Amino acid sequence: MRGLKVLPSGRPGMGRLFVNLPDGRAVAWYDRRTNRISLLDETHREAVLAALRPYLSGEPAVGPPPVPTPAERLRLALAPDRDLAPNRPGEPLLGELAYGSPGTRTRHRLRREIEAREAVGAELEALEAMDWRVLHAVPLPGGGVIDHLLIGPAGVFCVATVAGRRQRVRAGDLLVTVGRADPRPDVRHIRRAAAHAARALRAPATPVVAVVDAATVEVAPTLRDVRVLQPALTPYFTTATPALKPPDADALFSLARDTSTWLP
Structure with a gap:
């Protein structure tokens, strides 16, 4: 699928890379620390992998987003x-x-x-x-x-x-x-x-x-x-x-x- 955009989040080199549709909706993100790609929509798997390929380190794990830990839920709720x-x-x-x-x-x-x-x-x-x-x-x-x-x-x-x-x-x-x-x-x-x-x-x-x-x-x-x-x-x-x-x-x-x- 064409038009996917890879956008960084967090400190350079350390944060996640988000893969967004042309309308801005995220379909996946790549966590550099864990070398894992979390897919929000399985139908975009191949397009997401192609878009992230220049940024990958080794062979990443690919799958649905992991269940948030209590610490992550606290962070997400923080104003x-x-x-x-x-x-x-x-x-x-x-x-x-x-x-x-x-x-x-x-x-x-x-x-x-x-x-x-x-x-x-x-x-x-x-x-x-x-x-x-x-x-x-x-x-x-x-x-x-x-x-x-x-x-x-x-x-x-x-x-x-x-x-x-x-x-x-x-x-x-x-x-x-x-x-x-x-x-x-x-x-x-x-x-x-x-x-x-x-x-x-x-x-x-x-x-x-x-x-x-x-x-x-x-x-x-x-x-x-x-x-x-x-x-x-x-x-x-x-x-x-x-x-x-x-x-x-x-x-x-x-x-x-x-x-x-x-x-x-």
């Missing part, structure tokens, strides 16, 4: 204004930069902070190919934000981003100091954020400080409960001890992407 999944890294800072009236120095600082969050966010999103899920700019009561929330095989991680600015970064039990600037409470904040995440998700959450573009990083020997990492971050998460099965990680991600989980 768009409550869904955190579309948030970009540094979302609040992007809004401040675009709609606020910062001075030149503040604008420069915001850009630097946004670039750091984008760098960490890109590295965490790359883990999605290995069954991880990531959310950015998760809101907290009182106006705080978790820069990145990572959920996957090794558990739940709350990640704060520190822009190193090619200077020495020192992480203590409560504060982080970049160069000669005033100390910042990143360690204290991410520790509290992880405790809140553990209560909200009813699952252990590990606090992480990700340092970007630092000359050197010094960590106080007494700082043991907060992980201080530098890119590349991937080895730490991919080699950590497995703690969650895929259905449990999916259920936690569905819960975490709902704003009301964090701001009831």
Whole structure:
């Protein structure tokens, strides 16, 4: 059948590919993660396979859509204004930069902070190919934000981003100091954020400080409960001890992407 259109959904390279009729109705979708084609109309099988052939990886499974899991049903019922999944890294800072009236120095600082969050966010999103899920700019009561929330095989991680600015970064039990600037409470904040995440998700959450573009990083020997990492971050998460099965990680991600989980 001619006229079938293949349209992507989700993050590039990671979301589903939908196959639509000329009038816009979907007849199938291809899930890259599971290498499965779900057919909504069996009569279009051959046309769908032909349209998807350039995008397939190996021999896909083909059949009717699987029965939604409880986590998927929760996600499908989520109103768009409550869904955190579309948030970009540094979302609040992007809004401040675009709609606020910062001075030149503040604008420069915001850009630097946004670039750091984008760098960490890109590295965490790359883990999605290995069954991880990531959310950015998760809101907290009182106006705080978790820069990145990572959920996957090794558990739940709350990640704060520190822009190193090619200077020495020192992480203590409560504060982080970049160069000669005033100390910042990143360690204290991410520790509290992880405790809140553990209560909200009813699952252990590990606090992480990700340092970007630092000359050197010094960590106080007494700082043991907060992980201080530098890119590349991937080895730490991919080699950590497995703690969650895929259905449990999916259920936690569905819960975490709902704003009301964090701001009831």
